[in-house]
Amino acid sequence: MAFTRATGKHRAPGRMTRRSANIASVATLTATGVIGTLASPALAAEAGATLAQEAAPAAPVRAIVIDDSLAAKIDAQADAQRLAAQKAAKAKAEAKAAARAKAEAKRKAEARAKEAREAEERAARVAERKRLNAYRLPVAGSSVTTGYRTGGALWSSGSHSGVDFRATSGTSVVAVGAGTVVEAGWGGAYGNNVVIRMNDGTYTQYGHLASVGVNVGQGVSPGTSIGLSGSTGNSTGPHLHFEARTSAEYGTDIDPVAYLRSHGVGV
Structure with a gap:
């Protein structure tokens, strides 16, 4: 049968309790001189050493002390790092702003260039329309020598169906406006x-030419050379016979001078 340790108030004191009691006893005996008289010198010395050890203060704990100069250096380093971070963030923000500004400037420049191109194209179209719609004299710097509806035996109808412009033989004759031959x-x-069938639906005729310089179906613009003046056909001398008509058929003639003036030509 196994033995068990007693509990409660009958339990034997622990090691620390026994040791403390021993130390207390030794102290009492030492104080009263009993140790010195009854115990051996070795026992007395051991008891004294134990008492001194228990009464000695605990060893001090070492602490790390940072002086002011080191703390200042740490603070300065931290401030420098914060400043560097702030500068980097500012530089990054400025770079982004500069990039945005550059992109916006490029966009505006491209928009202005596009507007300029479109304006030039519009101006070119307007100029081309004006050029195509512009009319001029069939012989540059010439004047009318025989008027419209002038009577006489020279014309089978009894009157002049057009006008005659002064022109020496070989003078360039041009289309008065845009159209198709x-x-x-x-x-x-x-x-x-x-x-020529003109773009406005009317017709113009150029007669007595020495030579013809265009072909049927060819498109012409105002000022396009169509031949050279002469005296071919029923003619009394070099000149240009010019007619304006409402159709290609003979007998649909209209006043050539009024026709040219209605298109801004000074005659």
């Missing part, structure tokens, strides 16, 4: 002639 070649009493 519908007749080019011999025209009987008109001699060598050219008929």
Whole structure:
């Protein structure tokens, strides 16, 4: 049968309790002189050493002390790091702002360039329309020598169906406006002639030419050379016979001078 340790008030004192009691006893005996008289010198010495050890203060704990100069250096380093971080953030923000400003400037420049190109294109179109819609004299710097509806035996109808412009032989004859050539070649009493259907739906005729310089179906612009003046067909001398018509057929003539003036030509 196993033995068990007693509990409660009958339990034997622990090691620390026994030691403390021993020390207390030794102290009492030492104080009363009993140790010195009854115990051996070795026992007395051991008891004294134990008492001194128990009464001695605990060893001090070492602490790390940072002097002011080191703390200042640490603070300065921290401040420098914060400043560097702030500068880096500011530089990054400024770089982004500069990039945005550059992109915006580029966009505006491209928009201005586009507007300029569009304005130039519009101006070019307007100029081209004006050029195509502009009319001029069939012989530059010339004047009318025989007027419209002038009577006489020279014309089979009894009157002049057009006007005659002064022109020496070989003078350049041009289209008065934009249109398409519908007749080019011999025209009987008109001699060598050219008929043009104008873009406004009217027709113009150029007669008595020495030579023809265009072909049927060819498009012409104001000022396009169509031939050279002469005296072919029913003619009494070099000049240009010019007619304006509402159709390509003979007998649909209108006043050539009024026609040119209605298109801004000074005659």
